[in-house]
Amino acid sequence: MSYSETLSKRLGSIGATEGAKLSVAAGGKKYTGTLMPHHDFSAEDVIVLKLKSGYNVGVRIDVDSRIEVLERPIPRERTEASVEPRAGLRNLVLIGTGGTIASYVDYRTGAVHPAFSASDLINAVPEIREVANMEARVLFSIFSENMDVGHWQELASAVAEEINRGADGVVIPHGTDTMGYTAAALSFMLGEVPKPVVLVGAQRSSDRPSSDAPSNLLASARFCASGERAGVFVIMHDTPGDDSFAAHIGPRVRKMHTSRRDAFRSINSPPAALIGGDGSIDFGPGRQVSRGKAVARTAMERKVVLLQSYPGMDPETFREIILGSRGVVIAGSGLGHVNGNMVPLIKEACDAGTVVVMTSQCISGSTNMNVYDTGRDLLSAGAISVADMLPETAYVKLMWALANSHDAEEAKRIMRTPLAGEMGDRRTIDV
C-alpha cells in the first residue's frame, strides 16, 4: 500500500513519510493532518490525511499543490508482557498461521498488518489464562487461500513436536477459506493423535470489537482444557450469536457461507461437541485423550486433482489432466455421476493405474453408484465411491493415501476405510 511513483518521489523529497504531520494546500483548499498509507482503491494522485478529528480525507495533489512537513513521525514501542504458567491448569500451545483471526489494523497509521502475533492474540483474551496456560509460536503469516500442501506438512510436524514436548493440546488460528482442507490434512497426517488439535478462525478480524476471534479462541481453549477428546477439530460459532460454538470433526467440516460467523458446518455427521457461552460443553461420541506419542506421517502425492462435473463437460479438455494424474477426485452430480461421455476417459485412466474417486457436489448425503446406469458404468470403468466423504476431504485423503501406499489397489483400500471419522455409512434423520 504505497503511493504512486510520482507521489512517492514528491513526498520523499520533502521527507514526508507515513505518520508525518503535513500542511497541504491543494485545489483551493487547506488541510493539516497526518500522512496515512495509500488506500488500494484510492486514486493515483490522491494522498490520504488523517485530520485532528480522526477523519481521513483524500486530497488530490497536482503541480500547484503545496505540501509542507510540520512534524516528523514518532516511532512507537510495543511491549509484550510475559506471564508465568499457573499450576493446575493444562498447557496449550498456540501455533499461529495467519488469516483474518490474526489480521490487525494499526490505529495510528491505519495500515492493515497481516500479522497480529500469536501472543497478541492471547493478550487480547486475558480470560483465556484462567482456562489454560498458553504458549504461543508463529509458524506462518499467510492468508489461508495461499496455504499449500507444504504448509500442511510443516504444520503437522510442528503439532506433533509440541505434543511430544508435553502440550496437552494445540490450538491453531487459521484463515477460514481453506481451514477445512487443512483440518482434513492434519486429520490424516496425525492419525490417532493422543491430544486435541483445534483449528480456529474468525469471520470478523481481531481488531474489531465485534470480532468472533476471542470467543472462538476461548471456546477452543475450553474444549482442549477439558481433556475429554483427542483428534483434529475445527471450532467456530454455531450460530450468529456469541453464546454457542461447535467443535467439528476435522475431515467432516466445510465452510458453507462466505461471511457468517457460523459458516462452518459439520456435513453428514453431527458436531463432536457443542460449547456454550458459559463454558459448558456437550460432547458427542469421540476418542478419549491418551498418553501416547504423536506421529506425523506427512508424505503427500501432489499429482492429484479435484474436478467438478458439469453439463457439457468435454473429455478432451480434461484428457491430459486426468491421464497425467495419479489420483482424480470428481465431485459428481447427484449420487455420484458424470456425463456418460466422460466414462471412456475415466476407464482409460483407471486402466493406466490412476485412482479415480467419485464424490457428490450435493455435499449433503452419500454417493451410491448402484442406482443408475452411469454409476454402474463408472464402477465398471474402475472408479471407486467413498460414501459420504466430502469432495475436498477425498482430495486431501487421496494425496495422503497414494503417498502412504505401495500401489493403486492399496490406495483404493485406504480410501474406502474410515481413518479419522471422515466417512460413515449411517446418516441420521434430522427431526
Add this chain to the structure above:
Amino acid sequence: MSEQPEMICGIEIHQQLDTKKLFCSCESCLCDEGEGSYYRRLRPTTGETGEVDRAALAQFLRGLGYRYQCCGGSSCLVDLDEEPPHDVNAEAMETVLAFSAMMDAQVVDEVHFMRKIVVDGSNTSGFQRTALVSTDGKVEVNGKSISILSICLEEDAARKVDAADGEVTYRLDRLGIPLIEVATGPDMRTPEEVMEVALRIGTLLRATKRVKRGIGTIREDLNISIPGGARIEIKGVQELRLLPLYVENEVRRQRMLLKVKEVLESRGTGRAVFEPVDVTGIFGDCKSKVIKGALADKGRVMAVRLPGFAGVMNGDSGNLRLGAEMAQRARTKGVKGIFHSDELPNYGIEREWVDRLRESLGMTGENDAFAICAAGGKKANEALAMVVDRANEALDGVPEETRDPLPDGTTKYSRPLPGAARMYPETDVPPTPVTRERMEEIRANLPEFPEEIERRLMRDHGLNAQQARQIVRQSKEELFVRIAEEFNAAQVAATMFLNTYSEIERDGADPDSVSDETVMEIFRMLGHGRFAKEAIPSILREAAAGRTPEEAVGILGLEAVDAGEAEAVIRSIVMEREEFVRSKGAAAAGPLMGPVMEALRGKIDGRKASEILAEEIRKIV
C-alpha cells in the same frame, strides 16, 4: 425571556435520509416488532500501544452483553455484522454532496469512511461508519453568518428497546440508516438563536427532498458553555421547540455551579476524602421506606463525610442544587438515589437519626455535611464514591460532561465527555472520489432553496410572505401545490397548514401523522361537496387520530345539507327568535350567525349560510 444569557453554543444536527440503508439494500424504515434475536458481546480492542484499555476491559469482563432483534425488510446480514458492507448508497452520497454545496462547504477530493469505535452495543460491529465529506461551510441566519465546521455522512445506530440486568436489547431496523451530520461552529449566543439556526439548517436539509420526516428522524446535539463554565454536550434532542429551553436551563445550571464554587471557595472548603462509614446500625428502627426496604434486602446504609459542603447541595431557597448533580452521578452505579444532609430530616428520616448520624460521623461543624446511600454494600460504596467525586469537582466549577435531555427541558448526567474518538479506516468500503466535474454538475443542479420556493408560492398561488414562509418551514410546499393545482383551493389549504395544524398540535395530536394522500382525499371530498370547508379542522383531528376521512365524516355527522334543508333549519332558528329579529331588523344577522353555524357547521359553506340567514330575516321584517 427576561434575561439574555452570555453563552456560547454550537450544534450538531443528525438528519436521517430517506434512501435505502447506507451500506446495504434494506429499507430504512422502523418496525413495530422485532423477530428473533442474537446475543453478542463487544470486546474492547487493543489500542495504539497494543494494550487493551483496562477500564473498558473491566466492564467487558463484568459480563455486559447485547441482544439484537432482527426485522424482516429492514435488517439483513450486513446489519447483523454477518456480511461485509456493500458500496456506499449512491443516492445518500449524492444528497450529502448537494447539501455540502448548498452550505458552500469545501468538499474533500476523496471521501474515506472510518470506523468510529462505539462499544455501547448500539452498533453490532462495535463501530459506527462515518465519513467526513466537507468542511468550512456557512449558513446565514437572520443576517448573521454561522460557520459550518463539518458535514459528515454516517450510519445511524440500532434502537435500544430494552435493558435488563447485564443485557441490553437493540432492534436492528434503525441501524445503518444514512445520516447527514452537520456541525456548526460555536457561534450562537442566545437560546433563540440556537433554535433559529437549527430551524434554518433543518429547512435546508429538507430542501434536498431526500430526508425523512417526523419524530426521531432529526436529532440535535448541543455544545454549551458560559464564561468560566465548561463545555457540556446535550445529546439527542428530538424536539426542536425545546431547544431554547435546554439551552436556558443549561446556562442556569452552569451559573448555579459557578455560584457553588464561589461559596465553597469563600469558605475555604477543601477536597472531601472518600472514606465510607457503615452506619447501618444507627438505622435499625428507622421508619424511612427507602432505608427499611434496603435493609430488608440485606443492604447496608453507608455514609460519607462532606466537610464544608453544607448548604450548596440544596440551599439558597433551592437555587444551589449540587445535591441533584450528586444524586444523578450516584444513580449511574445502579442505586435508586442518595440522601444528603441539606435535605434531611425528611423522607421518613427524623431529626433523631440525623443527629445520631452527625454524631457518629463527627460532623458537627457549621458547614459539615454528609451523604448516605442505602443499597447493597458494594453498590452503595460505588455510588458514594461518585458522590464524593462530584462534590470535589464542584470545587473547580463546572465539570465537562455529556448530558441526556429530559422531556421537561432539563437534562441529566449521562457520562463524561468522550475523549478523542478512536477512528480507523473502514477497509471494507472503497473511497469515493469526488471530481471537480461532479461537483460542478451538482452545483449547477442544486435543489430549490427555501426562499425560492417561497417566492414561487407567492407568485403562482397568491400567498402572502408570511403564509409562504410558514408552509415552507412546515415542508408542506409540495402538498400545498398539489392541493392548489388539483382542487383550486390555495387559500383553504394555506389556512389549514397555518392555523389548523398548529391548533391540532397544541391539543397534543400530531397533524404530520396524516399522510399526504389522506389530506388529498379530504380536499377531494370537499370538492365533491361532501362537507363545507369549516369541517376541515374536525376531520383533520379525526385523521390525526387514525381515522379515514370517510369515517370522520360519519363520526362527526357532517354529511352536507342541501340549500332547502339549510333554509328550513335557519328559518326555524329565526322564528324561535322572532321578537328579537323584529326589534333589530337586518342587524339581527350578526348575533344569529352563532346559533346558525352551531347547527350547520361543516354541513354548509359559511357564506351561503349567511346569505340564507339574511334572506330569512328580510322575510320577517
